[in-house]
Amino acid sequence: MFQPNMFESHHHLLDHMSHHHKTPEDSDHQLDMLRDEEFESKSGGTDILENPSGDDEQDPNQRPNKKKRYHRHTQHQIQEMESFFKECPHPDDKQRKELGRRLSLEPLQVKFWFQNKRTQMKAQHERHENTQLRNENEKLRADNVRYKEALTNATCPNCGGPAAIGEMSFDEQHLRIENARLREEIDKISGIAAKYVGKPMQTMLSSSFPHAPSRSLDLGVGSFGPQSGISVPDMFGAGDLLRSVAGPSEADKPLIIELAVAAMEELIRMAQAGEPLWIPSTDIGIECLSEDEYLRNFPRGIGPKPMGLKSEASRESAVVIMNHINLVEILMDVNQWSTVFSGIVSRAMTIDVLSTGVAGNYNGALQVMTAEFQVPSPLVPTRENYFVRYCKQHDNGIWAVADVSLDNLRPSSISRCRRRPSGCLIQELPNGYSKVTWVEHVEVDDRAVHDIYRSLVNSGLAFGAKRWVTTLDRQCERLASAMANNIPAGDVGVITTPEGRKSMLKLAERMVLSFCTGVGASTAHTWTTLSGSGADDVRVMTRKSIDDPGRPPGIVLSAATSFWLPVPPKRVFDFLRDENSRSEWDILSNGGLVQEMAHIANGRDPGNCVSLLRVNSANSSQSNMLILQESCADSTGSYVIYAPVDIVAMNVVLSGGDPDYVALLPSGFAILPDGPGQNVGGILEVGSGGSLLTVAFQILVDSVPTAKLSLGSVATVNSLIKCTVERIKSAVVCDPNV
Incomplete structure (x- = not known):
């Protein structure tokens, strides 16, 4: 009846950048004695230099002063190796042997041909890059001269005389900014070019405003001084001003x-x-x-x-x-930022x-x-900002x-x-x-x-x-x-394989993000708020899911409510995250025994962890259920978020498989302190140290996306959330030992 779900797919924090490394083979066989012209002169690179100087594979019987021998390949051999080079420019030993066997060549001949081909391609690429850099440098020089002349001829709009920098029009100030940016760009490109041609190109830096003062722009939006060291040209890197897709106008x-x-x-x-x-x-x-x-x-x-x-x-x-x-x-990456701060950044x-x-x-x-910022409760309006x-x-x-x-x-x-x-x-x-x-x-x-x-x-x-x-x-x-690798294997339930840990944490991250996007007061997501749901203190929303492997297809209802508890937040958090007390509030567990099957610690606090729970049904005719749960706490709030998961799918995740295809339907709790006050005299009131608890459920009410939502489904969800609230209140308020 109740199936899992998720929010839109997102970029996760654990992706790592790949790095390109030079192979030992290339470094061992640099053909320093061959110039670019030699490659072009020898039939377009069809000749192969056998046993080049300095190579480890040199014939030990060769006399030191013996003239190098060149072997000319047939047209068929060249075509075959050219074709193979396009697919694999770095063949291994096995591939070289197989290619040599087909072409009647020694593996060493094949090896030398590929080395020479790689060096030739590199030289051609560098010549092409140098040409582009020179052309761009000349263009920047011309622009630089043009901007310099425009600023030299600037006149005061009032008297017609030469303009001081402080009297320049906004357009002329903008030209000055652009000029400084171009100077930095020329310097940068000259540095790149110098790496290829062996000497720096001449620039116009010495003649471009040698006495121009450095000054920040003060438009009344802040306080500037010479000690700040901040000026507008510092903002621009390599002139990467991208074309605006949507947003501010060019004038803005x-x-x-x-x-x-x-x-x-x-x-x-x-x-x-x-x-x-x-x-x-x-x-x-x-x-x-x-x-x-x-x-x-x-x-x-x-x-x-x-x-x-x-x-x-x-x-x-x-x-x-x-x-x-x-x-x-x-x-600076909006996807990573909104994922890391998913409890604060709603969208x-x-x-x-x-x-x-x-x-x-x-x-x-x-x-x-x-961006839209939220508190995890439908009772606090979100805050939307348009900013730079x-x-x-x-x-x-x-x-x-x-x-x-x-x-x-x-x-x-x-x-x-x-x-x-x-x-x-x-x-x-x-x-x-x-x-x-x-x-x-x-x-x-x-x-x-x-x-x-x-x-x-x-x-x-x-x-x-x-x-x-x-x-x-x-x-x-x-x-x-x-990212930890030194995980002790002694504790029962600890996931020690790096792949399994990464997949399970990625799945839990998606679960938390899905929960946070449905628990706040924002209605800007795919949810539609239902009016007249019959409960003023419970917000009920719905959405339809069709073609998303991370969500079960059909109509999903979300219900959330917030209330105050005269209990410290830590007591509420410990009660809700503990599998031993789960049967006291979780209606879905139906009185079954809950056991932790696996867990991943998430920091210093023992309450911060990702767990895989198994609910052993009290009814022998019903199958057991798995629940993925993440609990986390800090001084400003805590969460307990969970979702039923498929047993077969979780086995794939624990072995390091792709977690994006595990359907999730997260529910859970957000626990916030009700303010900075302290408990005085043993009596808690709102604002004096109690807890603000938000309860949220996501439930699949119909597996057919085209079905119409019935009022009975809404009533069922309302009844479920109210019953859960009463159970929690009864457990944590009435029992001081909880």
């Missing part, structure tokens, strides 16, 4: 660039400042921003706070087990890429994005990623939340660790937040920097666990 892009640079400057200052700008809060355990000091330090910013919005600002730091480059890649999209950064990394990358994200590498191994809203570029829209300069500084530490300092600063209309969540939201624990940093820390531990 210079404004976005300047706004991003200003936001980066403000972020760095806010991340490094102390008191009185930041005020430590002993109750909440985070740093809060002094609005008065902020206005004194950043008087202009992105404009005054709109009516009806309130400020939320916080800062948090932590040392995480991940190197700084990988962290930057996660933040995200890159609208436009204004710069991809320098070759090989994200230094200078600039992206226009939209800018990544920059600074001195001393520090990277910074800054966000700032672009609402002013679409004045027709009314924003309920806008993002002042926010983001993080990432500092490289030894042994693959990084220090992350996160700043979160927004202005938001939170009047629609339900009363029981108001204390959590007001404290900054719901959307603030602490939640981002603790989530990142936990996910870094999860990744480190997935």
Whole structure:
């Protein structure tokens, strides 16, 4: 009756970049004595130099001064080897022997022919690249001269005289920015060309603005000074300004660039400042921003706070087990970012890429994005932002990623939340660790937040920097666990094979992502909210699944509700994740004995793990059921997420098979503290240390996608979720030992 499901397929964090290595065979047999002209002169490469100098395979009986012998292959032999080369330019010993047998050649002759062919192809490729680089360099030189002349002849629009840089029009300032970018590009291309031709090309760097002052642009969106070292040309890598697919107009892009640079400057200052700008809060355990000091330090910013919005600002730091480059890649890749922070980022999209950064990394990358941020509860409205994200590498191994809203570029829209300069500084530490300092600063209309969540939201624990940093820390531990190889095999149920661990963790990651996209208040996904479902405190949604191997086909219902418990969050988390207490609340287990068959630890906290549970049915006529479960907790919240899985499919996963074809239908719990308050006098009230528990189910009600949803199905789901809630309340509230 109840079958598994999933959300849309996604890029997972554990993918590794492949690296190209030069083969020992190529390095052992470099034919240094042959120039490119020799390859062309000898019948288009049809001659083969036998026993080349320096080769390990040289004939020991050959006299040192004996003239080298060339062997001319037949046309048939050449055609056959050319054809084989297209398919496999690096044949192994077995392939060389087989090819030599067919062509009546010695394996060594075949080997030398392929070596010569590879060297010839490499030389041709380098000549072609050099020609392209020279042409591009000449084009850049011409553009550079043109921009220089335009700036030299600039005139003041008022008096007609020569213009000072501060008096230049915006178009002329843009030309200056473009000129600086081209200078950097010429330098970069000259460096590449020098590697191939053996000497650097001449550039016009010495004649291009030798006395031009370095100056940041101040458009009233931040505070700049000569100490900042940030200027607009730093943003551009190799001129990778990509064509806009959708998003900002061409006229808006210079404004976005300047706004991003200003936001980066403000972020760095806010991340490094102390008191009185930041005020430590002993109750909440985070740093809060002094609005008065902020206005004194950043008087202009992105404009005054709109009516009806309130400020939320916080800062948090932590040392995480991940190197700084990988962290930057996660933040700049929208798929990885939304997966790692799936409990916070409900949905995200890159609208436009204004710069991809320098070759090989994200230094200078600039992206226009939209994202929706959530608390895992239908009682807290999501926050949607339209913003630019800018990544920059600074001195001393520090990277910074800054966000700032672009609402002013679409004045027709009314924003309920806008993002002042926010983001993080990432500092490289030894042994693959990084220090992350996160700043979160927004202005938001939170009047629609339900009363029981108001204390959590007001404290900054719901959307603030602490939640981002603790989530990142936990996910870094999860990744480190997935990559671990020294797993002891003594414990029963521990999955020790790297392939099995990776497949099971990937499946669990997809399960968590699917759960998070259906539990929040967003209705922008594939779900349709049902009106008149008969329960005001339960949100019921539906969707149809047809051709997705990760979802069972048919009509799926999702039901979610949130409520307050006068019990600390840790007690609720321990109760729900423990297989021994599962029969007290899980209606689907039907009173059967639940046993853990396998598990993967996900960090320091023993509660952070992925488990495979078996439900032994109390009725001997019913088959046993397998349940995949992930439990995770940190100081800002915890999750227990599970889904029934097929036994045959899980055997494939545990042996390292592809987990994408395992159908999942996740259900589970999100447990948040109800605020920063403490339990006083043994009596808990809302906001004084209890738990905010969200319960969510996804259930396949009909295996035919074209079927119509019946009211009876909705009533059944409502009854299931209410019964589960009552069982949990009865167990954790009435029994103090739970």
